[in-house]
Amino acid sequence: KAGVTQTPRYLIKTRGQQVTLSCSPISGHRSVSWYQQTPGQGLQFLFEYFSETQRNKGNFPGRFSGRQFSNSRSEMNVSTLELGDSALYLCASSLEGGAGQPQHFGDGTRLSIL
Amino acid sequence: GQNIDQPTEMTATEGAIVQINCTYQTSGFNGLFWYQQHAGEAPTFLSYNVLDGLEEKGRFSSFLSRSKGYSYLLLKELQMKDSASYLCALDTGGSYIPTFGRGTSLIVHP
Numbered sequence: 001k002a003g004v005t006q007t008p009r010y011l012i013k014t015r016g017q018q019v020t021l022s023c024s025p026i027s028g029h030r031s032v033s034w035y036q037q038t039p040g041q042g043l044q045f046l047f048e049y050f051s052e053t054q055r056n057k058g059n060f061p062g063r064f065s066g067r068q069f070s071n072s073r074s075e076m077n078v079s080t081l082e083l084g085d086s087a088l089y090l091c092a093s094s095l096e097g098g099a100g101q102p103q104h105f106g107d108g109t110r111l112s113i114l
Numbered sequence: 115g116q117n118i119d120q121p122t123e124m125t126a127t128e129g130a131i132v133q134i135n136c137t138y139q140t141s142g143f144n145g146l147f148w149y150q151q152h153a154g155e156a157p158t159f160l161s162y163n164v165l166d167g168l169e170e171k172g173r174f175s176s177f178l179s180r181s182k183g184y185s186y187l188l189l190k191e192l193q194m195k196d197s198a199s200y201l202c203a204l205d206t207g208g209s210y211i212p213t214f215g216r217g218t219s220l221i222v223h224p
Contacts, residue, residue, distance in 0.1 A: 004156070033211060042216035043157075043201065056211050090156065099144040099205055100164065103212065105156035 002027065004106035006091050012112045018079040021109045023091030025072050029104070031055075031097030032074040034066060037088040037108070046089075049074055050097055078111075086113045118215035120202060125221045126192055134187045134218045136202035147203040147212055148176050148187045157201060160187070189220075197222045 005024040013019050025032050033056075034046040045058040049068035066076040072093075078085055088110050092103035117139040126132040136146070145164040149157040163169055163178035163185060175188040187200055199219050203212035 035214075043214040045211055045213070048211050097211065100162060102147060102159035102162060103157075105158070107156045 004091055004093050004104050006106035006109050008109060010110045013081050014114050015081055017081050021076045021089055023074045023106060025093030026104055029093035029095055030072050031094045032068055033092045034076050035090045037090055048097060081113050083113050120215040120218045123219045128192055128194060128222055128224050130192050131190050134200050136215055137184045138204055140204055144205040146178055146185050147205060149201040151199045192222050194222050
């Protein structure tokens with residue numbers, strides 16, 4: 001069974017640009033979550049999608065958005081990039097995002113802002 | 115909201131036992147997860163505790179005490195490959211999205 005796949009693995013952008021990251025969940029998983037990981041803040045929850053609907057949202061500005069497609073694949077978009085957006089962006093999937101269901105993480109996209 | 119606290123870094127010797135603590139403050143939760151994350155890799159699921167007590171899984175065990183607001187991960191017979199970051203996460207009832215601690219970086223030396 002293939003794991004969670006994130007593309008691209010590495011990305012370099014400059015301030016003011018926008019970026020789109022992609023995540024393919026494990027087959028059969030319908031809940032997809034996005035996290036930002038930095039050395040100082042740890043894993044910060046961005047948002048969660050289930051059945052093409054954003055079901056939960058963390059405390060990030062509106063520059064961070066996402067969507068989920070009918071096949072459960074998800075994309076995350078960050079507009080007007082800032083230096084502080086440099087981080088590892090992790091996607092995780094679970095069956096339905098219910099209690100007790102462990103999240104399966106992808107290897108992440110390392111985003112660097114110059 | 116939830117507040118989760120873990121030591122930032124720990125060191126231990128190969129073959130030894132280490133206990134990584136996680137304390138939390140929350141109004142309610144379903145259970146507590148532990149994840150392992152090697153440098154440059156994805157976090158991977160280790161354990162999930164719902165009830166108080168110790169759950170053993172090979173060299174790794176996880177303990178939960180709801181009344182004391184704490185959990186720990188116990189690693190026995192440490193190996194060099196156990197050098198990684200260990201994340202505890204609360205499985206909260208409302209959103210079903212776990213809230214993660216900042217992680218404990220464990221360094222195992224010979």
